[in-house]
Amino acid sequence: MANKTPQIPSIAELMDKIKSGKIFSDIAKEITESQLWTSSFRHGYADTPRNRVLQIASNVWLHLHPVKMHRHALRIKFTWCMGGITFLLFLSTVVTGVILMFYYRPVGEYAYYDLKYLQYDVPFGMLMRNMHRWAAHAMVITVWLHMFRVFLTGSYKPPREFNWVIGVFLVTFTLLLSFTGYLLPWDQLAMWAVTVGTNMARATPFLGNEGPFAEFVGVTPRYDARSLLIGGSLVGPPALLRFYVLHCIFIPLIAGALMIVHFWRIRKDGGISGPL
Amino acid sequence: MAEAATPKKKIEEVPEKLHVWPYLVRLEFLCALVVIIALTVWSIVIDAPLEEAANPTKTPNPSKAPWYFLGLQDILVYFDPWFAGVVAPVLIIVGLMLIPYLDVNPKGNGYYTYHERKVAIWVYCFGFLVLWIALIIMGVFLRGPGWNLFMPWQYWDPHKVVALVSVDLPYAFGFRDYTWSAIFGGTVLLAYFGIGTGAYFFLERKALKSVGFLRMFIKIQLALIMMGIVIKIVLRIGFNIKYIMVTPWISV
Numbered sequence: 437m438a439n440k441t442p443q444i445p446s447i448a449e450l451m452d453k454i455k456s457g458k459i460f461s462d463i464a465k466e467i468t469e470s471q472l473w474t475s476s477f478r479h480g481y482a483d484t485p486r487n488r489v490l491q492i493a494s495n496v497w498l499h500l501h502p503v504k505m506h507r508h509a510l511r512i513k514f515t516w517c518m519g520g521i522t523f524l525l526f527l528s529t530v531v532t533g534v535i536l537m538f539y540y541r542p543v544g545e546y547a548y549y550d551l552k553y554l555q556y557d558v559p560f561g562m563l564m565r566n567m568h569r570w571a572a573h574a575m576v577i578t579v580w581l582h583m584f585r586v587f588l589t590g591s592y593k594p595p596r597e598f599n600w601v602i603g604v605f606l607v608t609f610t611l612l613l614s615f616t617g618y619l620l621p622w623d624q625l626a627m628w629a630v631t632v633g634t635n636m637a638r639a640t641p642f643l644g645n646e647g648p649f650a651e652f653v654g655v656t657p658r659y660d661a662r663s664l665l666i667g668g669s670l671v672g673p674p675a676l677l678r679f680y681v682l683h684c685i686f687i688p689l690i691a692g693a694l695m696i697v698h699f700w701r702i703r704k705d706g707g708i709s710g711p712l
Numbered sequence: 713m714a715e716a717a718t719p720k721k722k723i724e725e726v727p728e729k730l731h732v733w734p735y736l737v738r739l740e741f742l743c744a745l746v747v748i749i750a751l752t753v754w755s756i757v758i759d760a761p762l763e764e765a766a767n768p769t770k771t772p773n774p775s776k777a778p779w780y781f782l783g784l785q786d787i788l789v790y791f792d793p794w795f796a797g798v799v800a801p802v803l804i805i806v807g808l809m810l811i812p813y814l815d816v817n818p819k820g821n822g823y824y825t826y827h828e829r830k831v832a833i834w835v836y837c838f839g840f841l842v843l844w845i846a847l848i849i850m851g852v853f854l855r856g857p858g859w860n861l862f863m864p865w866q867y868w869d870p871h872k873v874v875a876l877v878s879v880d881l882p883y884a885f886g887f888r889d890y891t892w893s894a895i896f897g898g899t900v901l902l903a904y905f906g907i908g909t910g911a912y913f914f915l916e917r918k919a920l921k922s923v924g925f926l927r928m929f930i931k932i933q934l935a936l937i938m939m940g941i942v943i944k945i946v947l948r949i950g951f952n953i954k955y956i957m958v959t960p961w962i963s964v
Contacts, residue, residue, distance in 0.1 A: 491733040501736060504729045510736060514824075517743050524744050528751060548765040555762065566755035574751070576780050580840075587811070587836050590820035590829065597812035604808045611780060618778045627766035628775040632785065636797025641962075647794045648962040670768060709822035 500699055502707055509708045514589070518582035522610075523695065525575040532568040533684070540620070542680035544673030547622035572614050579610045591709035599701040602694055609691040616683035622676060630679070631671045637662035773857045773870055782851025783844050789859065790944050792963060800941075807934050814931045816923055839938060878954040881947075890958075897957025901964060908936045 445453075453459040467473055479490040492498045508514060539554045539561065541547060554561035583603065586592060592600035619630040638644040642653050643661040650660070657669045667674030702708060730736075777785045788796040819828040826833055854861055856868035881900065882893035912932040913920065920928065947953040955963045 485731070488731040488733045492737075498733070498737065501732045503732060505732055505736060507728055507730055510730065510739065512739075520740060520743065521747055524747055525751075528748070551762060562759065563752075563755055566758070566760045567751055569760040570754055570758070571751055573779075583808075584836075584840060588833070589822060589824055590832075591822060592812040593815070593818070593821040594812075600812050601809045604805060607808075608805055614780065615778055621762055622766045624763040624766060624770070624772060625761060627768070628772055629778050632775050632777040633781060636784075636793055639793030640798045641794050644794075644798075647798070672768070711823040 500703075502703060505707060506710050508710045514710075515708065516581060516585045518578050518585055522575055522578045522582055525571045525578060526691075526695075528571040529568055529575065530688070532564045532571065535564050536568055537684065542620065542677050544622070544676060547620065547676060551621050551623075572617060575610060576614055579607050583607055589709060593709075596701075596705045596709060599698060599705060602698045602701065606691060606694050606698060609687055609694065613683065613687050613691065616679040616687065619671070619676060619679045620683065627671055630666075630675070634662055634666050634671065634675075637665050774855060774859055776851070776855070779848060779852050782855075783847035786847045786851045786855070787941060787945075790941070790948050794962070795964070803934070803937060810930065810934075814927055814934075816927065835935070835938075843938070843941065878948065878952040880955040880958050881953050882958070884951075884953060894957065894959045897955070897964075898959075901957050904940065905933070905936055908932060908939075 450459075453462065468477075478494050479487050481487065489503045492501050492503050536554070539558055540550045551565070554565060556562075558564075586600070586603065615630070615633060619626045638657070638660060639647045640661040641648045642650065643655060644650060645655045645657045645660040645662070647661075655661075657663065663669055665675075665678070666672075667678050776782060784796055784801060787800065790796075791800070815829075815832055817829050817832065819825070820832075850861075853864060856862040856866075856872075857870040858872065858874070860872050860874055862868055880893065880897070882896045885896065887893040887896050909929070909932050912935075913928065916923075916928065944953075944956070947956075957964045
């Protein structure tokens with residue numbers, strides 16, 4: 437290594453290497469021992485117990501997993517895969533949602549026509565919109581099924597009570613994410629579904645103008661729980677902007693933070709539940 | 713552990729713990745692949761709905777909330793909005809969060825069992841499958857104009873006339889005076905919760921020491937509210953009863 441001068445190999449030597457196939461292992465060796473390679477890949481790919489461990493432990497995305505797990509936790513009959521699918525669908529909505537954000541303006545005059553543009557003129561715009569919407573609907577279903585499975589297996593029992601509570605928050609935020617997104621197409625379906633939904637807020641006891649005991653608080657149609665939510669006394673452009681911000685920034689951030697806690701707690705509570 | 717008795721069964725030779733790489737990661741990968749392909753194919757085949765532009769002067773009939781809230785919208789038939797739209801959802805969320813703290817049965821932790829926790833399974837399945845899922849299905853497919861019930865083969869007639877013949881419970885019992893009606897209705901409600909709670913505590917008096925008063929109290933209140941929703945639906949459909957208790961401020 438110290439004073440190794442590079443040598444030009446003779447043609448005969450080279451032909452020998454090519455004929456014997458040694459040249460390939462030489463090239464492979466040259467690459468895998470380079471600084472570039474060793475800085476990127478910390479371990480070999482040979483199927484050894486050590487590499488199996490390192491594959492999980494030295495990868496930022498995979499280290500969410502434990503290195504080893506109980507055999508029963510692999511069974512789809514036990515987990516239904518629903519938690520993982522919910523997370524995957526959430527990621528799909530994030531990716532497609534960010535793409536949609538490039539073409540969509542949450543303004544009363546533009547929103548609906550941006551959707552028309554997206555559907556008819558943007559390459560793959562319709563597909564992106566479809567994937568976003570169907571993934572969101574599917575996510576609502578899978579998160580319910582995940583919760584159902586967790587209940588049926590009694591997995592909320594000690595020591596996992598806290599994670600169940602986080603999970604209930606996540607179910608709620610899934611519904612809120614879907615509900616706030618429902619308004620954004622700004623069509624009849626969106627406007628009236630959200631009108632029906634947000635009308636409930638004005639029946640809030642004490643805080644809604646049509647709710648019980650509202651007369652003791654002094655709320656009005658323009659100043660109550662509902663107007664706080666939709667920025668006015670009916671679902672109009674201010675509601676569109678509010679729901680857009682809630683849908684794209686506020687709720688995803690909170691839900692994302694809770695997801696981190698949810699996944700971390702699974703590990704801290706001893707991995708996914710199973711018979712003791 | 714100490715005495716090694718002769719094993720009756722041959723212990724399985726497969727290790728109890730497996731490497732996550734490859735056993736779990738390959739499963740996750742395959743599962744993700746299937747879901748993404750299904751989502752893509754579904755999205756190519758079926759377009760997301762887009763109706764005409766939003767128009768605040770044109771109310772569609774029926775106006776429906778997003779499908780996942782239609783269970784709540786359906787109990788609006790039986791309850792005022794303050795309950796169906798605000799208190800009921802809050803109770804559902806809080807009640808779900810309380811489950812691990814109310815259910816102190818140590819059995820059935822981490823495996824499927826019906827026999828070791830019959831009541832818990834029944835309550836959850838009833839709440840989820842009947843009060844949530846079945847009402848959603850009904851709301852999506854069977855509720856037509858005016859939120860009237862239509863069978864799948866029936867035409868959604870916007871001019872369908874439905875006689876509003878429901879009366880309040882105190883009226884059905886002959887009360888015509890507002891004050892006495894309110895007192896009667898309030899008594900019925902108090903009696904329902906009082907007798908329900910009392911009966912539960914009497915029947916489960918042996919569990920009081922191990923489960924605790926507060927836990928049992930919250931548990932039975934939530935159960936009574938859940939049953940109360942069913943009772944009110946039955947009273948409305950079967951006996952045309954609108955409210956149990958009517959006051960100028962709040963009616964149930």
